[in-house]
Amino acid sequence: MQTPSSFHDVTVPGIGRITYAQAGSGPPVLLLHGLGATHAIWRLNIPALAQDHTVYAPDLPGHGDSASPKLPYTLNFGVRFAAAFMDAAGLDKVALVGSSMGGLLALATAVRHPQRIQALALADPAGLGRELARPMRLASVPLIGPILAALEMRFRPGLLPSLFHHPDRIDPDMAAEINRMASAPGIRSTALNVLRHGVSLGGLKPSLVQLDGLRHLSCPVFIVWGAEDRIIPVAHTQLARQAMPSAQVHVLPECSHLPFIEKPQAFNSLLTNFLGEVRLRQAAAVPAPPRQERQVL
Numbered sequence: 001m002q003t004p005s006s007f008h009d010v011t012v013p014g015i016g017r018i019t020y021a022q023a024g025s026g027p028p029v030l031l032l033h034g035l036g037a038t039h040a041i042w043r044l045n046i047p048a049l050a051q052d053h054t055v056y057a058p059d060l061p062g063h064g065d066s067a068s069p070k071l072p073y074t075l076n077f078g079v080r081f082a083a084a085f086m087d088a089a090g091l092d093k094v095a096l097v098g099s100s101m102g103g104l105l106a107l108a109t110a111v112r113h114p115q116r117i118q119a120l121a122l123a124d125p126a127g128l129g130r131e132l133a134r135p136m137r138l139a140s141v142p143l144i145g146p147i148l149a150a151l152e153m154r155f156r157p158g159l160l161p162s163l164f165h166h167p168d169r170i171d172p173d174m175a176a177e178i179n180r181m182a183s184a185p186g187i188r189s190t191a192l193n194v195l196r197h198g199v200s201l202g203g204l205k206p207s208l209v210q211l212d213g214l215r216h217l218s219c220p221v222f223i224v225w226g227a228e229d230r231i232i233p234v235a236h237t238q239l240a241r242q243a244m245p246s247a248q249v250h251v252l253p254e255c256s257h258l259p260f261i262e263k264p265q266a267f268n269s270l271l272t273n274f275l276g277e278v279r280l281r282q283a284a285a286v287p288a289p290p291r292q293e294r295q296v297l
Contacts (some may be wrong), residue, residue, distance in 0.1 A: 005046060005057075005234065010088040015081060016067025018091070020058035024050025027118065027279065028091050031057040032082065034100030036191050038064030038184075040177050041099070045260050048268035053095070058085055058207065060102070062190035064181075073193040075208055078105040081111055086116060095119040095275055100231065101126050101194065104208065111213030119278045121222040121271055124229050126244075127210040128236040130203035133162070136231070139192060140199040165228040165243050166255040174261055211243045220281075221247040222274040224267060226255035248274055 012018050012115070023046050031049075033041045039057035039106040048197070049055045054264055059066040062073060071077060082105060086094065093120045098106025103125020111118040146260045160167035160175060161183055167175070181187065198208055221244055225234045237249050250270055252259050260267040 005050075005055075006199070010085070012067075012081065012084045012088050015061050015069050015084065018058050018061070018067065018085060018088070019065040020056055020085075022057075023047070023055045024053055026053040028094045028097050029053040029275070030082075030086070030091065030094040031054050031055065032096070032098040032099075032102035032106050033057070033060060033063070034102045035194055036063070036187055037099075037102075037178075037181055040064075041258075042260070043174065043177070044171065044264040045268055045271075047245050048272055052272070052279075055092075056089060056091070060105075062193065063187065064184075068186055068190065072197050073190065074197045075104065077107055079109050082106075082109040083113055083116070092116065093118050094134050095121065095152065095278065097121040097123070097271070098125060099123040099260065101198075103127065103205075104173075104198075104210065107210045107214065108208075109218060111210060114218060117219050118282070119220045119275065120217065120273065122224070122297070123260055123267070124232055125223070126204055126232055127208060128214070129211075129233070130206065130209060131236070132199060132203045133231045136195060136199055137201050137203060140195040141201065142196065148202055149227065162230055163257050164262050165226065165254050166262070170261060211239060212290075214247075215243040217244065218272070220278050222269060222271065223247055224250045224252065224259055226259045226262065227251050227253050228256045228258055231257040246247050 005023040008019055009017050009019050012219060029049055031042050036057045042057050046055050046057060062068045081166050093116050096106045096110060103122040104127035107118060107122060107125060107127050110120045164170055200207055223237060223240050225237050227234050234251060237251060240247055241249055252266055255262045
């Protein structure tokens, strides 16, 4: 039985109204989608997570039904948003899950606010190396970038084949939702805003690579990657393993940039098992209450 989502708005100071989906009950899990997406990208995952957790899935600023403040969409802005959303939603500490650029945001938030992160889970995240797909690098060039990226995309097979190894096997409703997201009003300006502040022709800007921060995290870390990712190379998993040998790293075969959509059953199983292990370890670490001596009469 699927747990239905309810939809809410919350005002985040300095940003505006943020729309989010909420489902389930239990320890909080916060989902951060990638560039150009909305909370709906997690539609195949929220029901599984909501069996044992309260799931929060916001539309990030400039996406979906959330506010689009006229601000530079830098990584610092994104981290401030993540912390401010937690405050506005009344969340003290969460298991944080991020995909692609949302993975970079999740990782940077964990690095800067470690006391608020119970566990960190990343799906094909940016931030572990500089390499990115060429259209994203071209789009970052001021003025002519969008033209260069559009010309590049004319010689590529389309949006879904760039995101999925087997686009013909994707849930039809989800495929339609992804195409709708990509054509939503204002999403092009949001994407260019993000790319111009975080990406150059050489790839992700060096200052945004988070390997040193990952190395010093104390929370449990889970990373899953599609073996055929055409957006961010799977070779970044090796960099993650070197920086944090204790991290759980999984590579899914015949899968590209969005494993939680292309392989939802495998992704959900791996992530829920990870979160279950985290809960067990943390419960075992909580000292038992003092034993009361019983007086024998």
